[in-house]
Amino acid sequence: MGNKIFRFILIFLCLSLWLMAATEIQLKDPKNDDKGPGNYTYPTDPIYVGGSFDLTKAIITDKGDVIEFKIYFDAPVTFNWGDFWDVQQLQIYLDFDHVAGSGYTETIPGTQVMVDPADAWEKVVFIDPHTVAKINGEIELKAGAMKNDIVLPSKIKPIGKFLKATVKKADLGVDATADITTWGYGILMLSATGFPGDWCVLMRRVNEYEGQHRFGNGSDGAGDPNVIDMFVDDADGSDDEIQIQYDMLKNWESGMDPEDTSEDKLTVIKLVYPGK
């Protein structure tokens, strides 16, 4: 009898160790920094529930042929008007090689940040509540130059305070043995809209003054980042990461005309390297 229990415990321990060995990355982000460069305010319509854009945690799990991204924020996801959910848009920039100048430094049009050339990315996972047909139409129209490297998840589940996106490794152009702990991650929280600007891929704009459906304390021009929250530094969620984010997102200059981007200077962001 005792032998049986011992054997059971042994099997249980082996199973636990095996489960722990399945590659999983946990990132954290401090609360109450859903203010972009430090001063952005939410739109005034009650659909933008406080905390909806406040990233708190990300769990990235290698499941063999697919990678699962669970991105947590500080309010339950809502279902009032969106095709699949209401207000969040997430972009996950992936740097596979961490070689300076290898990859894109531009981000999806309308995001309005650049990536440091040292962290240039190869693929971006785009998580948006619109239909795949609408998303693909927008990408074709506005992001043609990078369209082959914008990857849509094969499955998205909005549950409680997180979105779970399943992405096929084949769609990322990597094989099953890829080591996700060596990659860089740029996880950005924006807001989705079905009525974006002419050059914006379904993201909501930040204006000078907040409105019913506009964030405030940015610019009416196009130089200000439309990023509300992001993971930074070593993403352990410590308080210093609040200021690091604000400093990263503040170096922009904007003309007043949203359709004339020639006077704009975009701010430059760094990605997070969990394996470093």
Ligand SMILES: [Ca+2]
């Ligand atoms: Ca946050």
Ligand SMILES: [Ca+2]
């Ligand atoms: Ca790269």
Ligand SMILES: [Ca+2]
């Ligand atoms: Ca943050």
